[in-house]
Amino acid sequence: MYRYDQYDLELLEQRTAQFRDQVARRLSGALSEEEFLPLRLQNGLYLQRHAYMLRVAIPYGTLSANQLRVLAEIAERWDRGYGHFTTRQNVQFNWIHLEDAPDIMDRLAEAEMHAIQTSGNVVRNITTEQFAGVAADEVMDPRPLAEILRQWSTMNPEFAFLPRKFKIAISSSATDRAAVKAHDVGLYLYRGEQGEALLKVLVGGGLGRTPMLGTVIREALPWRHLTTYVEAVLRVYNRHGRRDNKYKARIKILVQALGADAFSTEVEREWEQIKDSPATITKAEYLRVAAHFAQPPYADAEGDAAIVAAQRQASPAFARWCRRNVHAHQVAGYACVTLSTKPGMAAPPGDVTSAQMRAVADWAEQYGFGEIRVSHEQNLILPDVRQRDLYALWQEAEAAGLATANIGLLTDVIACPGGDYCSLANARSIPVAQAIQARFQNLDFLHDLGELSLNISGCVNACGHHHLGNIGVLGVDKNGEEWYQVTLGGNQGLEAAIGKVIGRAFRAEEMPDVIDKIVATFCTHRAGDESFSETYTRIGLAPFKERVYAQEGV
Template sequence: MYRYDTYDQTLVDERVAQFRDQMARHLAGRLPEEEFRPLRLQNGLYIQKYAPMLRIAIPYGMLSSTQLRALGDITRRYDRGYGHFTTRQNLQLNWPALEDVPEILADLAKVQMHAIQTSGNCIRNTTSDQFAGIASDEVEDPRPWCELIRQWSTLHPEFAFLPRKFKIAVSGAAEDRAAIQVHDIGLRLWHDSDGSLKVKVLAGGGLGRTPMIGDVVREDLPWQHLLTYLEACVRVYNQFGRRDNKFKARIKILVKALGIEEFRRRVDAEWAHLKDGPQTLNQAAVDNARAHFVEPERRAVSEQAIATFEALRGENRAFARFVTNNVTDHKVAGYKAVTLSLKRREHAPGDVTADHMDAVADLAERYSFGELRVTHEQNLVLSDVPVDQLEALWQELEALGMANPTVGTLNDIICCPGGDYCGLANAVSIPIAQALQERFEDLDFLYDLGPLDLNISGCMNACGHHHVGHIGILGVDKKGEEYYQISIGGNATDDASLGKILGPSFYREDVPEVIDKVLKVYVEQRHDDERFLDTYRRIGLKPFKERVYA
């Protein structure tokens, strides 16, 4: 994974010192809130419903065991002993004291971490595929390109005060696992017939109050021009994006208002001033970025060991379920990527305690070269596990309560913090997730349903990505009461779609029964081997609506 050079470390250390001074002046009353607010936001510091919240960057979702231990230590000393992994591959602390934040940032800097640009109207943390660099269907490793984007966008002087926040996602595999179609800018790496690397550029995607699927701006951008073309896109947005209404300030509104052809024309006109300029990438720059992502020294796994693993999978039903749902194919024979479930009823989805962070760091060192990934589904991944160690790892995860064999099922719920923490939320979301996990806990039933994404947001900001859940749940406020709106048919992968609202919203206690009725329609109507999304797209919304509101 990427290691800081002297420049990186100096930049982060100086940023910590700068913010320490800003915080001291604010606490002393010399820096009023209206001036302090944009400064704290660009260091990831929010003021939430009950306490400050600090969002820590995990660039493109990669963590070392050392960094995870440091996060655990920080949660013990400065928070309540746990952290929350988000759908954008970051970690949030929900209870830090305002005066402790500079110390937290200083401790993060010691392990090459920071909170820079995790909030504010700037370019946020670039995200990618959680299986980047190891996926069996990968065309191009996106991590070096994400790192180049991180370096370009960090403290970019032109883009510190954009009309609104700006999010970029990069995919380099045959299957999109980075949700590039619902980001401000989505990038897809691909090779043409002569093997040349090209970039497909999408713009204007996003969720929130006005969800939209992104449009293709450029199909075949040569890799050398990635940064200059991105600069042109963001410049157009910075010039023409609305600043009079924050609800209409995202790039998706601009793309929709102009139309994709006019947006493309303006980008090309801006790009004419940048193309072939000093930010044009050359092979040396790309090779330097790639050099940070070296292959670990994997030992060879024998055919006999692979055969023994397959036999064990056939003999042990519990282990087989874990492998089927939580273990992903690897580009190297004899290795697998293992997803650790952070979905337990006693915790909010995505929450992990400091003790579990320490334990997972130990597992990463023993089984996966000290490397971890954070997923969009709010889980963790050990990226390089030999198959002859899978059973031992599974047993340790079972003891930790992190081997829940439900990844990719209805019970692998995505959920924002909701009204339990967030001052913007209209309703709680964590209790809804817990009620659904309790209602639908039978593994045979979950496996019979097949792959099914259920996403919950506590408000229209859509931090729980409810718009692109196969089933989405949105908390809404009606005259001071919490209600829940159900949508069906969303999807965040290659055939991306936005869910359609089922109808009038429901009381909190009715939500599990409503979801049960939706699932019964699917089970009754599906054809052989048909996913929930396939059935919905074939029969439409009407049968679900009729059952639920009968």
């Protein structure tokens, strides 16, 4: 993974010193709350319902074992012993005191971490997929370009006060596991006919109040022009994006207003002026950064497959875990393992305790090369596990409550913190998620249902990506009461789609029954081994709607 050199460290030291001074000026009253607000947001600090929340950046979801231990320490020293992993591959602490924030930043900086631009109207954490560099279906490793883009966007002076937040994702596999189409700028990295590295650039995706998928504005952009092209997009957006209405300020609204073609023309015109500027990426820089992502010293592990096959035979529970939580690796005899943070009633989706973080850090060293990933589905990943170690890891993860065999299944619920913490939320997310998880505890049944994503957001800001869930749940406020609106047919990945609202909203206590009826409808109409989304595509919304609302008025 990327390690800081003297420049990265010095910049971070200057940033933490600046932030410490800003907090002191806020506490003394020299800075008003209005003036302090964007400054603290650009350092990841939100004021929530009960306390400050600190969102720590995990660039493209990659952590070292040591960094995860530091997060565990922060959770214990300054929070309540746990952290919440987010759909932007970051981690949040929910019970922070403003006075402590500068010390936390210093502790993070010692471990080459920070909270820069995890919030505010700036370029946010660059995300990619959780299996970058190890996925069997990978075309190219997207991490070097993600890191180059991270550095380019970090404290970029021209784009620190954009009309609205700005999210960028990059992916380079047969499958898109980074929700690229739901980003302000989405990037697909691929090989051209001569083997050259090219980018397909999408603009104007985003969820929130007006969900949209990104539109392609540029094909075959040579990799070395990535930063100048993004600069052109941002300059057009910074100048022309709406600032009169917060809800119409995302770039998608500008792209829609101008039309994708006109927007693209505008970007190309701007890009012509800067395309060979010094920001153009060099071979030397690519190689310098890529060296940090070089393959670790893998062992010859070809024999491992036979060992694990025998163990799967012997233990159905282990076999089930392997089916859902173990993923193909580029190197024979190795595997990627997803540790589920979705045990059901035991903990809210994405929440991990300090003790669990330390255990995961230990496993990363014992069974891998000391690295951990965070997925945008809020789970933790060990990217390089030898297959002969899977059984031992499974047993330890089981004991630590991190081995629920439900990755990609209905109970692998993606949920924002919701009304229990967030002051933006209209409704709570966690109790609804847990009530649904409790209803579907039978693992055999869940496995039979197959791939089925359930996403819950507590408000239209859509941190739970509810539009992209096969089943989406959105908390809404009706006369001061919490209600939940259900959408069906959402999808992430290359076949990304935005779900459709099924009908009138429900009360929290109705939700498990509603999901039950949706699942029952799927089972009735399912042909063979179809996935939920395949069945939905075939039969449409109507049969689900009919069943869900059948007893009304009886």
